[in-house]
Amino acid sequence: MIVAHQCDGEGQGSCRRCLANMGWSIMWMCFLYHIDGMDGCYCGDCVRSIAAERNEQYEFRNDVS
Numbered sequence: 001m002i003v004a005h006q007c008d009g010e011g012q013g014s015c016r017r018c019l020a021n022m023g024w025s026i027m028w029m030c031f032l033y034h035i036d037g038m039d040g041c042y043c044g045d046c047v048r049s050i051a052a053e054r055n056e057q058y059e060f061r062n063d064v065s
Contacts, residue, residue: 002051002058004033007041016040017050033060 007013009029016039018025025043032041035050042050044060051058 002047002054002056003036004042004044004047004058004060005036006030006060006062007032007034013041015043015046017042017046 007029011029012026013029013032014025015027015032016025027043029041032043033047034041035047047058047060
């Protein structure tokens with residue numbers, strides 16, 4: 001199971017996967033998630049896509065890590 005924790009911080013950040021795939025990714029930090037065992041923050045759509053690619057379920061947690 002993929003566990004995604006809401007990223008902490010203020011202001012804007014970028015989704016690591018969107019930035020790599022599209023070259024552009026700016027969003028508010030409250031909409032980004034850190035996946036256990038992976039570096040960087042990811043948007044909700046990318047968390048879902050990563051889970052689908054790995055055939056795993058995912059869980060969003062709002063505790064700031």
